[in-house]
Amino acid sequence: MNEIMVAFWANTSPLRQSDLDWLRAQGISTASIAHDPEECGFLLSRALVVFDDDGGSFSFASELPDTAAASAFVLPARDESGEVVDVVAWRPKEHVIAAWRRHVPMAGLQNIFAPRLGEPLPVFSDPADWLKAERHGVLVIDMAGAAIALRDAGALAVHSRQQARHLRRAFASLTPHINIQPSRKEAA
Template identity: 35%
Template structure:
């Protein structure tokens, strides 16, 4: 029985991430309604893990939970970062200011698990500038939170799908002279249709 209990109990790091994230509050109906107005169905807000709201302090690409610092902080949406190892970090996102940051620094991108478990029918790994577009796309693809690691983390991904031409150029700058092929959604859609 002890072995079964060990299998069902997540590793300490994942439990730590889960408990920290669950300190936040659930979304209020008006927040859910606002997401719906922006094209994000309620189901996309809760699966595979719910988006919550918490008070945070942004510090560049990192944030701290305000309660941990004993300060008021500012409200932000918090989203768990999943990788192949499970829950590895929490991201805080404030749409009004377009700030996006990670708590522990272990997370590279929202949707990170898809980097190593790609959908073979997707025509490439979709990269979004903002969590709102990622949520509209049912959390399919990634949102880069720590661009300084893009070259190392995405080096083996054959094709990235940018949102538009400007975004394609921004992604190319992350890779300098080598890296994945970066295409636009129209090209990916044409390849999917063939």
């Protein structure tokens, strides 16, 4: 078991009945709460966390014992090959989602190059929507990092014009600025 999973299990607790009721009321299935599509048993859990000021990452409360922590939903996150490399925390009421070590720009990264039989890759910005989709596709945590990871992923599917605009802007920032430098002969 790698250090990420050790930290995950050491810092998390099972969901409370009120959590399960809320998640189900959002239209999230028990199957999506209980495990990811690859049947690895990575259930959605709960932990006390402290989000960084920029909202891009978080710490477990055990890492910052003198800091006020808040309860959040958490789940392990994988890289493109399926290896668990990070933990994602989500506080729905504040619309905050972050990666613990910032090793992944998206949850569901293992889905980027999975066979899709010509279907576009679903891209979500809302964790509840991603969970409603049974964790198929990817959930954006860091838009700039997601754009880099998605640029070779083929066709993408988003669920709103606003999300499409944000993604297009992120892709546009990847286009390098190209200057034309006159050759020495042309300059003379």
